[in-house]
Amino acid sequence: MTPTSPSMWNPRTRRGFRYLYVVDAVTLFALMVAITVVRFGLDWPTYPWNHYLIGFAVATLLHMVVYYFGGLYEFEQRLGHRPWLPRAMLLTFMAVGGDATVTLLTGRYLMPRANLVVLAVAGAVLISFNRWGARRVRLLRAGKPRVLLSGTPADIDSAEEHLADAEPDAVVAGRLDDPSLIIPEADRLGATELLLLSGQPLETIYPEPLGELEARDIGVFRRITPADTLLGLQRSRQIGGMPFVALREHALPVCRLRFKRLLDLAYLALLAPFALPITGAVAAYVRIVGGRGVLYRQERVGRGGVPFVLLKFRTMARDAELNGPVLAVSSDPRVVRGMDWLRRTRLDELPQLWNVLNGTMSLVGPRPERPQFVSRLEREIAGYGRRHDVPPGITGLAQTQGHYQTDPGYKLGHDLQYVVNWSPVLDWQIMAKSLVVMARRNAR
Structure with a gap:
């Protein structure tokens, strides 16, 4: 095996790069102690020393979480690496803001307030230095690229x-x-x-x-x-x-996908008091108007091309697909009378909150398609499979910009734009616009 063989430095099988978790945590904790000792010596003010040590540990954990979801522990190729300091500086300032927020919410100071200013600057520099050191160690162990x-x-x-x-x-x-x-x-x-x-x-x-x-x-x-x-x-x-x-084969690294998942769970917790009664009311309406079989289950393609069972309120006749799957169209004649407004306003999608809870879907993302359509579209449209890099969503960029009958190629353009440029802010924009679209369609 050559010294530069990929298996010699594979983060999935070796821990060289993962040691940065430990190195960064020790560095941050030691820095917080050092700043306090330099300022006050061994006679720390206001609180006993063990109070501050617990605060330092909490602050270290908060910083590590921010660094992880900020992408500082994603595997980086050695050529063309981006400078670490700007990223470390931004994330450290965000983490210090988190330290201050904990203090405001709990009334408990994790450290003396002035220490935060020094920590924001010195922490970013040391975290960047750790990555420079890891790069040098990697060069020594794995050889030149x-x-x-x-x-x-x-x-x-x-x-x-x-x-x-x-x-x-x-x-x-x-x-x-x-x-x-x-x-x-x-x-x-x-x-x-x-x-x-x-x-x-x-x-x-x-x-x-x-x-x-x-x-x-x-x-x-x-x-x-x-x-x-x-x-x-x-x-x-x-x-x-x-x-x-x-x-890259996939647009989003694992850390950002996990961050997106945590945000989904947080949004669900906030939405639950409003979404649950609305869902119950819509379920009762569907039962009265459409009869038995309130929920409709359908196989769709999710993240990574893995099939899952999507839930929605049944708005079409039971024999709507007696002759096989058919793409929905505007003014679809298969829709039960009195149900069309549910489709226009997307209220028939409310049961998919369960899909979000179990992780097969996200609140925002490319809409999931059926396996029969996906196999055909992947043959006809280059890059179609890239939309499966993220979990499918209840709403998405293509839904706020288009309609049921929008050409799949145009929808793919919106989906790929979302996948490549994902951020929490983009999700907020899409969710806000989705509410506007629902209100407009309901007013028709």
Whole structure:
């Protein structure tokens, strides 16, 4: 096995990168103690020392949570890494704000107030230093990055010159002009990074062999062309003085997906006092108007392409799909009389709050489709499967911008825009607009 083989430094099997959890926690706790000792010596004011030590432990835990969900523990490729200090500074200031919030809510000072100012600055610097140290340790243990260059001979020659000048820690392991040979060449050469240099179509790398390369922790970067910059591309990385964008099989890292899940549970707790009585009232209406069979269960495709059972109030006749699945259309004749307003206002989706609670759905995300339609759309529309990177939602960007009859290709554009740009603020905007859309459709 070569010293740079991916299995030598795989965060899924080794703990080298995960030791940062312990290192950061010890660093933060020790920093809080050091700041207090420098300011007051061993005679700490107001409270006994054990009060402050408990406060330091709580503050350390809060900081670690913020760092985790902020992405500081996601595996990073060694080439084109972004500067740590700006990210660490932003997250540390957020965590310090959390420390202050705990004090306001509980009346318990986790540390002397002036310490927070020093902690915000010194903490960010030390957390960034820890990552610099981890990078150096990783270089010593795993060896230099081994780069496989793919493109035209002229582009490869130019890239080799740039790497030799600006990336002394990188080794050019090989050259490749046939994308179909990426996997065997990467294995043969023990490559840790792949640079796509000549504007190869994304279809040559996505979804495969990108997924297989990512599973082996081989970083994949595509050089940004002048035409790409005209589209407003902003998230670039500099490798050897050349602009690249990192390609990933999935748009959101695990930490952000978990953060989204926690937000969903928090929103459900806030919505429950209002949603439960409304759901009960709608269920009674459906029972009276439509008869037995209030709930309708249907198989849909969820995150990662895994099927799940979606719940909704039944608004169509029981034999609506006697001849097989049919996409819904505007003014669908299969809808039971008196139920159309439930579909217009999306109130028929209320039972999906249970899907959100059990984790098969999210409040906001791409609407889940049926397996029969997904298999066809994946064949017809390139990149359709990327919408399954996040859990499907009760509402989504495509629902606030379009209608039932909106072309699937246009819907996919909205869905992918949501997946790539997800943030809590974007979810708030979509939820607020969904309420406006529901009110407008109910007024018709």
